[in-house]
Amino acid sequence: MASPKLQRGRNSRLGAYYAVTMALDRRATLFADPALARVAGAEICNSPAETCAWVVMPDHVHWLLCLRSASLSRCVQAFKSRSARAMNAARGTTGKIWQAGYYDHQLRSDEDLRQQARYIVANPLRRGLVARIEDFPHWRCRWVSGSDDLIG
Numbered sequence: 001m002a003s004p005k006l007q008r009g010r011n012s013r014l015g016a017y018y019a020v021t022m023a024l025d026r027r028a029t030l031f032a033d034p035a036l037a038r039v040a041g042a043e044i045c046n047s048p049a050e051t052c053a054w055v056v057m058p059d060h061v062h063w064l065l066c067l068r069s070a071s072l073s074r075c076v077q078a079f080k081s082r083s084a085r086a087m088n089a090a091r092g093t094t095g096k097i098w099q100a101g102y103y104d105h106q107l108r109s110d111e112d113l114r115q116q117a118r119y120i121v122a123n124p125l126r127r128g129l130v131a132r133i134e135d136f137p138h139w140r141c142r143w144v145s146g147s148d149d150l151i152g
Contacts, residue, residue, distance in 0.1 A: 023098070047075060053120045
């Protein structure tokens with residue numbers, strides 16, 4: 001489980017690109033429900049961050065973003081809060097949805113942004129959820145439109 005202590009002493013930088021992973025509480029597979037996966041995807045798209053790529057897996061989310069107006073912790077907190085409220089409303093429940101904390105990696109200038117995006121989008125393939133990314137509905141990437149774009 002990610003500890004909130006991981007964020008201590010970290011500084012986020014506007015204009016920097018981050019790969020973020022957030023897990024559901026107790027790794028529950030709530031996103032196996034397509035309606036809940038769509039809620040998470042919609043909340044990512046509503047973020048003030050510039051989104052490059054994302055994928056909603058059954059028990060976690062991967063997101064590649066560029067900070068534009070808020071710190072990384074603020075951006076993630078806002079996403080988790082909005083998505084938890086929407087998911088609880090959709091389920092008619094209350095309570096915790098997300099694990100505390102998150103994992104992040106700030107991309108260095110020499111790292112290939114498109115390669116990182118392709119890696120994120122290919123998660124359902126590596127997990128064996130689908131044979132072609134086109135068959136997995138819960139992802140978006142500005143540089144990928146199908147499996148052929150994952151090579152490279």
